[in-house]
Structures are given as C-alpha cells and as structure tokens.
Amino acid sequence: MITVTTVTMASDFFFPNTGGVESHIYQLSQCLLHRGHKIIVITHAYGQRSGIRHVTNNLKVYYLPMGPFYNQCVLPTLFTSLPLVRYILIREKITIVHGHSSFSALAHEAMFHAKTMGIHTVFTDHSLFGFADGSSIITNKILKFSLANVNHVICVSHTSKENTVLRASLQPHLVSVIPNAVDATVFIPDVTKRSQERIVIVVVSRLVYRKGMDLLASIIPEICHQHHDVDFLIGGDGPKWIDIEEVREQYQLQDRVTMLGAVQHSNVKNVLNQGDIFLNTSLTEAFCIAIVEAACCGLQVVSTRVGGVPEVLPEDLILLAEPSVKSLVEALNEAIARKRNNSVLPPEHIYTRMKDIYTWQNVAARTEQVYDSIADDPTTELAERLERFCHCGPFAGIFIIFLAVIDHLFYIFLEWMVPRKDIDIAVDLLHPSIQSNQKDLPNVQLLPRRRLPHGQTTVEYQLPRLRPRKR
Secondary structure (H helix, E strand, C coil): CCCCCEEEEECCCCCCCCCHHHHHHHHHHHHHHHCCCEEEEEEECECCECEEEEEHHHEEEEEECCCCCECCECCCCCHHHHHHHHHHHHHCCCCEEEEECCCCHHHHHHHHHHHHCCCEEEEEECCCCCCCCHHHHHHHHHHHHHCCCCCEEEECCHHHHHHHHHHHCCCHHHEEECCCCCCCCCCCCCHHHCCCCCEEEEEECCCCHHHCHHHHHHHHHHHHHHCCCEEEEEECCCCCHHHHHHHHHHCCCCCCEEEEECCCHHHHHHHHCCCCEEEECCCCCCCCHHHHHHHHCCCEEEEECCCCHHHHCCHHHEEEECCCHHHHHHHHHHHHHHHHHCCCCCHHHHHHHHCCCCCHHHHHHHHHHHHHHHCCCCCCCHHHHHHHHHHHCCCHHHHHHHHHHHHHHHHHHHHHHCCHHHCCCCCCCCCHHHHCCHHHCCCCCCCCCCCCCCCCCEEEECCCCCCCCCC
8 A cells, every 4th residue: 555645845946957956856756756655846936937837757846936035045034935835735735844955945934834834844954064154153043943843854974964963953863864866877987978098087066165166276287287188177157167267268278178167967977978087176065966976977086075975985986185286186196097007997887886876766765764754743832842942042042932923823814814625725646657556545536647748847827826715
C-alpha cells in the first residue's frame, strides 16, 4: 500500500533560475513524485512567469506574484505572504512544508506560517556560515528563530550539520545528513572532446567572492607562466568577471583563458568534457556538487580544503589544497605532472566508481524516511511555540513572540474572512508511473496524463482570488 504524503517545497530559488538549490529541489521533487508522493513547489514570480505552472511529470509550481527584492529573494514582510500561503496549503491539503536555503526569505516565511497552521516543517540547509561578520550574525539569528519550532533539519554534509547545530542552537538528534546527488546518466565522460596537444583546466562556478575568484585571478598568470601548454576554460558569470578579464588583458592571455559566461546546466557536461583538470577555489562550501559532476566526467579534481569538501570524494580522486594561491598552484602542478606522465585513472574507471555513490533515488528514499519520522509528531501549540522563542534572547525573543502572536491573530482573521469550506480543493495529478496502480490509492482521484515536452512548462491557470466571507 502506497502512503501519499503531500509536501510543499518552499524556496526563493527555483527554475527558470539555475543553481545548486534549484537543481536540488527539482530533482528531489521528481524522485518523490516517482515514489508516489504529492509534491508542489512554492516560489516567487520570475518576470512574466507568475501563477501556476506544471513542469515535467505533473510537478505543480506556484509562482507567487511577489518579485525578487535582493539576490533573487523576496522582501521579508512575513504577514503579507500569509493569505496566499494559507490558501495554497489548504487547497493542496499539505501535511509537510519543506523549506530550502538559509538565504531564502520565502522559505522561512512559509515554514513560519505552516507552524501557525499546525503543519509539520522540515528545513534543508545548503550553506555554511561564519560567526564573526555582521551578515552572518544577522543570518544566524534569523535561522535560530526559524528553526526554533522545526520538526527536522537536513544538512548536506557532516561539517554542515555541525555548523547548523551551532548557529541555530539545535539538538543534534533533530539534524540528519543527506548529501546532494548527481544525475550520472547525464554526466558521462567523453574524451573525444579533449584537446590532444593542450592541458585544459576547467572552472565552472558563479564568479563571486565566496567562490574564491580572487584566488583564481592570481592563480591564472602563475600557472600560465610555468606551463606553456596549459589553458583555462571558465564558465560562469558574476561580479568578479571583471577581475578575471583584467588579468587576461594585463598578461595578454586572451588566447589561453576562455571566458564562456553563464552556462546552462544542460550544457555543463559539454564544458567539463573539454577539460583534463577541474579547479574549485571556494572559500566556503557545504558540499560542492560541481566536483562530483567533474569526477563523473573523468576529470582530475583540485579543490580547496574547506567546509564539507573533504567528505565528498575518495582521497585518490581529489587533490586538496589550502585556500591560498601558493597551495593551489602546488596542487595544480601535481595534477599537471600526473597528466603528462599518464598516471591518472582512466575516465571510465572513475565514472564507474562515482555513478552509484550519489544518486537522487537514494536522496529521495532518505528524505522519505525523515518525512515518516515526523508524521506522528504532535502539533505544536501556540503556547509551546512562544516558550521556545523565549530562548532566542531577552530582546530578540520578545520581538519574535510579538510577530508570532500577530501572525496567529491574522490567521484567525483569515479563517473567518475566507473560511476553509470556501476554498476549492485541488485535484491530485500523480506521477505517471503510479497512475496505473490506482487500486492502491482508492481515495485519490486520478486524471488522464497530460503530455508535456521534457523541461517545458505550460500555464494551467492563474492563482485564485481570495473570496471574502458572505455576511
């Protein structure tokens, strides 16, 4: 018998935006759909993409009519999102709200409202933060508020777990480690695309400070000066683009350093397969899915020894260096020497080892266990929530208690103004792989499958208007 869990993935980061969090939510949702669960996604509008869309395998996405404010995140207003979030959670009969990313204001607001409504919450942390700078202090305090009443937390590495437990003052038993994954059917080695005369170092990353682009700008001229047969292939965009471009012009390396700009995720494999060595210069990283994708394509991997990176790949498949120019140059020199001596592992051998280590099917199965573990958790009453907020600080705790009380009163007002009985319940569209097994799901109404091209979305209908209660 299949137990259908209705889950909302809530985050500011989703397609058409590209990135690690966006890919994680999409791939995890697809695998959970395949396992028989009902999954929807709540995110903010992207340009004209607003309303309700269906993507591959009937995955429903709610693009709320709220534009991004800063760094692809909505303005954190808390109360203004409650009417729509409440409407969606009731309409879809949601039992678990799963927020993603500490940076996402929408994820924190959705989980906050879910707790007001008595719905279980799960949070996945994809990043590492410090404890000293101003932005980290503010983010950590917000995270402490947000996770004070969460049912369970998922981190992508053991280092990330330790970091989150300290930042949010959580009990370690409430945090599980479920790593990211890679689609091994996509990232397959293709040595025919590699140059036979040159050694190519590939960098695929957002060109921002956190990804160590200042280190890369110093490494490029040093390596090019030491090795005349080494080129760089850089994919990605960001504010540090100008720094790399200045290095190219200053050292006249236009013919040896190729800048590709933003690379679609579907084209990342083609970029990786053109290289021999993959370089990751991140200053902080919880997991780094890019080095797994590079290893699947058979590249040597050189990376900084930061965060959860040492946990990701076997020792013989990665060269680790300190986040300094000298250490990274030494590691690259060793990788170049291995390539010249032909002492590297064959790409097919590396792929065979990597293809079954990180799979989305495994991530979905372990996430499903987290959902099952909180299914019988009692509903957190308002008094208990307020008591937990008291431990968030003498002043900040009082402030968040005030917000929680206002949110609860607003929720009571909406229950009167827009009663649940006036909200139309959405019809479930299940994954095609389980539609034939209708006898195991007697309480779910199944509709004929709509054929959608892979990756293409179509507008189904716009978000419903909230109907005031008739007096």
